Amino acid sequence: MTTRTTPLLSDLRAALGDAYVLTGEAMAPYRIDWMGDTRPEPLAVLRPADTAQVSDILQCASRHATPVVPISGNTGLTHGTDAGGALLLSLDRLNTIREIRPDARVAVVEAGVILAHLHEAADAHDLIFPLTFGARGSAMIGGALSTNAGGSNVVRYGSTRGLCLGIEAVLADGRVLDLMSAVHKDNSGYDLRDLLIGAEGTLGIITAAVLKLAPKPRAYVSAMAACPSIGAALKLLHRLQAETANSVEAFELMPGNYIDAHLTRHPDARAPFEERHDVNIFLELGALSARDATPDTTGAVPMATHLETVLADMLEAGDILDATVAQNAAQRSEMWARREAAAELTRLHSPVVDNDIAVPLDRMADLISGIETATSAVDPGIPFLHVAHLGDGNLHFSGWPSTDDPDTHAAIVRAVEDVAISLGGSFSAEHGVGLSKRPAMARHKNPVALDVMRSIKAALDPQGILNPGKVLPPKSE
């Protein structure tokens, strides 16, 4: 094990205690990312106990002009926590759920709280913290806020930003910005909360938050539907929203080749339908009201009965080709497992390139056809897999290029981004920018917006020590 003694590390050991300043091999667990890759070596890994120690670290780093990179659950997908030569500041010890206030419908949590732990704590009060995604057992609140994470039920509850009332953050110079409000309406100056959320630790390090809780659905009604087109699927979405008081919690698109890949990988799995279809939708309704959720003598809940009526009606009209409603928890789990296999299925082949893009809802069909044309122009016949949060207009593309050539990989990524941008979309929907989408920022972000972002960065972090190199491309890029 390497040990280093520099004035900086001595200061940090004095502030945190030796046990919480890791160097050498001890840093290994913090360097392995969600994809299993080992990332560049930090100067040290720091594990502060509380906000005051985070402030100590930033004061120390400011004095020594040393970069600091925050990390929490380490489940990011854009290399946003790469910390070569920097101090990697882990928030994992700030893991207290300080308070659940059921009557105010809020939770007060620290940045190192694991998402699944907050789910459990809210559940004990018959409430939910709605944010959820595959990595919920590892992902922490700090990272979710810093990347404005999305997930599977944004269509009903919004992204992380929409679920947060207040934050506490430590600035580059160590000052603590206390915006820990539990108030729903607060127009007292600039919206610094939303500026720090999604800034990926480049403007400040979020240490705590006040989060909104929501009533827990009393029942879930889950279904698979095959549609003749994306347009028909959107018709189903809009009709369900209008007829169930916006109770759609998930509306996920799995194209035909996604289903094929799932069945190939899991030969014991059942196909969703007898025939193969191109547009397969997994949808889930959350029945919040007793009237929607109280089972009748057959065990069906009224919302399920209503869904079956809508599906039958649209089947008759030709807007649905086949449909099946989950009859029990096992069938619901089977539907979720098919959707949550995405991370596994997209990594079946190598090399892989991927995109996390979004378009307005009424442009999704054009996005899908456009991507096929554009990627084939770069790498003819390139196989790919889509999976989409269709309710949010958010598509995840994974392609398997015919070559290892990094220029071709980059050209494929760019081709997909170009299609999204040409349809009024975004090259970055829910995973953030980090390092990997910085080139896209340079190519596609409104140059005035980039310039304003750089001005804000310079104003808040004049030495550039907070997660340097992330989010904002250099002017020359």
Place this chain on the structure above:
Amino acid sequence: MTTRTTPLLSDLRAALGDAYVLTGEAMAPYRIDWMGDTRPEPLAVLRPADTAQVSDILQCASRHATPVVPISGNTGLTHGTDAGGALLLSLDRLNTIREIRPDARVAVVEAGVILAHLHEAADAHDLIFPLTFGARGSAMIGGALSTNAGGSNVVRYGSTRGLCLGIEAVLADGRVLDLMSAVHKDNSGYDLRDLLIGAEGTLGIITAAVLKLAPKPRAYVSAMAACPSIGAALKLLHRLQAETANSVEAFELMPGNYIDAHLTRHPDARAPFEERHDVNIFLELGALSARDATPDTTGAVPMATHLETVLADMLEAGDILDATVAQNAAQRSEMWARREAAAELTRLHSPVVDNDIAVPLDRMADLISGIETATSAVDPGIPFLHVAHLGDGNLHFSGWPSTDDPDTHAAIVRAVEDVAISLGGSFSAEHGVGLSKRPAMARHKNPVALDVMRSIKAALDPQGILNPGKVLPPKSE
């Protein structure tokens, strides 16, 4: 009529045409505010035709280092558009609804569109733009965005910020910041949209926006309920949210003396209940689903029947003392009229002082009792009237001091603010800061937050020409 000819005004007349550069008496209509007061005299009133002309004005103003104050519907309540000696830039000619895209559930509008006009345009597509408040016939989108306006159904749909997907704004130097996205998930760098929303024109002038539309409720179910306490009223709110899939669109508190004042002012009006009660709630549910809204043979809709069940149940448990459900449109209008009389009732006496404050939901009872004690300590026995968006924790206090002494008035305002702050609340909920709440910003806003706001202001508007003096208190204040 005064005419002035300065190099600045010559430049502006060349850019906009003589007819759209107003001086002297022609400015009068733009100087009278929503309360009927005439505000300080601008250098000129400018009426640009489009974003390009707004950019021309800002370039010109930058060259001449002359302040620019944006104004749209002029219905603000905090003197946020005072423009003494400045260029008052009216957005009233940027009044085009560019596009309604029903399948994407968005409207693309210019800043000068009147809120009520957008309501009508959305209605034609069986959709709503949910933001609404008393001044909807005059207020414009630009002002609603710049103040992050609230209103009567924030409890269901959120404030203006939550209803906006994209904006276009002109910066201090005339550059156009194009963030006109119709995408629901977009994590491409810092959240400049939400920074400009609510900044009251001090960081840029919003010229257009992409706004979210929502399905139109098929029926409204409206009721009055008298409760023994605020706590019991919150129990009713939470139960209705949980049992109607968050269908509560309004949940408004009118204390006993508010009802008294209304009956005194409108002797022909009916009292809501036979007996007088201290805690009177007006609530409205929006039935989005056909199942909730399709009338049965008696003309009642299922949501109304369910509401009646809840009310009867809570009446039995002693959490409700009396209740009445509107049986027709006339009774619903009567309930709304009682609530919307607030602006009139609070202006019945003079002088008047008021506050727009918010606390976490579970602190509202303490807020109300605390205000009575705190204001009476300043001006013993001061009469006052509350009305509250209880569902948002937002209370409007109006008091009638015994004296004209401005120091006493300021002391009353401060006393109310202090109570809100001591309960974790905000001194500014939905009306913005403008000039009138600047002292409260100086007293109560986290000093680190104020400093960060000043840094951002300096970075984006180094000459300080955008709505100077608003929102941010000087360092010495």
